Amino acid sequence: MELFDWIVLIGTLTFIVGYGYWKTQGSKSVEDYILGGKKAQWWTIGLSVMATQASAITFLSTPGQAFHDGMGFVQFYFGQPFAMVFICLIFIPIYHKLKVYTAYEFLENRFDLKTRSLASILFLIQRGLGAGITIYAPAIILSAVLGWDLKTLNIMIGIMVIIYTVSGGTNAVSVTQKQQMFVIMVGMFSAFFLVMSYLPSDINFSKALKIAGANDKLNILDFSFDTKSRYTFWSGITGGFFLALAYFGTDQSQVQRYLSGRSVRESQLGLIFNGLLKVPMQFFILLVGVMVFVFYQYQHSPLNFNPAAEAAIENSAFQEDYEALEEKHRQLEVKKKIAQEHYSAVLDVKDYEMIVSAKNRIQAINQAERANREEAKALISKADPTVETNDKDYVFIHFILNNIPTGLIGLLLAVIFSAAMSSTASELNALGTITTMDLYKRNQKKEHDQLHYLKASRWFTLLWGIIAILFASFASLIDNLIQLVNIIGSIFYGNVLGIFLIAFFIPYIRKNAVFFAGVVTQVVVIGIYYFAIHIYDTGDEKLGYLWLNFIGCALVILISLLFETLGRSGKALKS
Template structure:
């Protein structure tokens, strides 16, 4: 996690672009510091909302599946009758669970007493039944005749908002979510468009462009990157258990290598550009390979370790390749190793 956040806040173009707009180095440093400090309470509030919604559903009826659209798909499939029976049984089980939770909250049974053990046993059984009901729903959605989305993690909060909040507040909250999402998307698209213009178009174009022409081309690049992002989102929407995990998984495929390049540029200047480039390409291929090995259960590796492998791999492999790719550096590196 440390390597992931270090790369995100220190090397990601969407973040660095904000630092570059500061009027001075001091303001840029202050912006970086505030970015890190604000991130902590923001993450706390996000996780707190999840904990509060979880607590709410302990004392109130919880949907058997939070994605209502997929339940409607099942209702129009060959599982229609089975779904109706499952819902009826699930509702009865939920009523029992709510009764036991309210009883536990009201009576404050002493831990270890017969009443405490009885309530715990009932709650444990209801949780096991709930898990079986949800697994049945997911199995039906994965059926070849249905082929629905069996992951409803990203719909828990939205279902709570739609079902429990007043209608006016629902519209306002959804609008806020869209605005927040668009703010992040706009920063990413602007970063991609500016990188495309500065690092590729202006570098390899022989024509001198006016500011108006550059602006028009930037808009075209923004549009093209927008289409690309939509396509990737359609393919990667079901990566991981939740949306935030999917973002971190995709970021971990590249952030480690990017961080390694920056670390070499700042602190190990004796490694040549050619060595860094080749090592970055090789390590990136290795990181993606490790990810696929993990996906197919060949190895068991958390995606957060991909950032560590990427960063350290670029540095270590860059040192080795620098012996062969940097003219006159072989002798110097060997002398440094002896020291």
């Protein structure tokens, strides 16, 4: 990085943190701190909701996901627009009518304190883990690529977020997220146009798409009913719908964004705005990754994009074997470039048989390259089993640092930091709110004034910030980071969503039945994850993790109905 990159990076981050701190000081009540005085307009809500979901993991992992596996990941978001409509019609009017600070206050009104506490604790567990990951994800990748100290990065990101989140609460989160989303989108559009400009002069956007398609990177829709496949149209519409419904309807980090709206209409418009733009935004980010793939069809790429993985093989007993694989990789790259140029030429000729033959040649070379990369990963694992060989999260940052001009490197690194800060700020804000309002305040025997709970909210937000930094310092990289976050959410969200749906639509079910059903369901879902999904590390995945959202939701409803029926039958027999 050059001096100008450092100026851009530090200047952007200092402005966001300083502006957020300066603009939102002086909250005088809990409502000001937690709900921002209920003054937010719909575009602020929409951008804040989007920024909360779009963490640094999105901008690091998603392009790498597309580079390796193509555009199919976009199916994950297909259920989200439908979930937004459902939440606008059912959840938002009820929350505003009850004038709640948190989503889980509604559960106490409908059931009892223990059900509210159960849902709150499940939220604190999964979102506490998520807050650590949103700090850790960019930190570990920047540490590996730039050589910066990992723990220092964790602390630096955490402290920047804590400064303005503790000071200004929800208002600070919303204000800073508007600047962060601007930086993020400018950075991603810059990356897209730059990668297009780096392609050979005869490769326009249309040809680039055809090259990507020849390499199976544009297979967007998968209508198969294979439950082992992580991303299909059906898992996106069902599992993705339930995940989005739970995340936006019951996760306080999102609920708090639209509870700050000045009216029901403003909150609804904000969510619809997010629902309409989210799929196109994710599609665009995946497209950036696909264009990076096309770029590396003509340019040299490392055998493994993770610098730590390649460093592990140096001076090891497997170095010579790895160098042989690198030589084979270079030879394949030469063949691949020639094959891609031939394919581009026959596209102009428009001879169907020639196009099919050229396409088959490309696919054969890419298959050989993938096999060669897998052999390299196996050698790296033998040299150092602790090193992460899955390099999806390193593809985009490698492209940035090695191909982007001075100044824009600083901007794109600011994108990564901004995204990390935006999502982490929302999570810390929500964690502090839930701890204060659902656990601390609700279990106080003596009522305190507004100032007391305002101070408590700040202290609990600070505490969760410290916990997130500590968790980030001891976390470990698992597969692809964006999938890890969604897996954690899928384990808990379905259960909580089911409890809310019971509260809304099944008055027959009472407090004890739903509480014990919630406990049983969570144990069962964790068991399903461990025995059917966690073993994906061995390559024998039995079930795509998105289905956990549907399973958890359905289970808690069915078990609640069973417990309630048995309970009423028992009482009837006694009488």
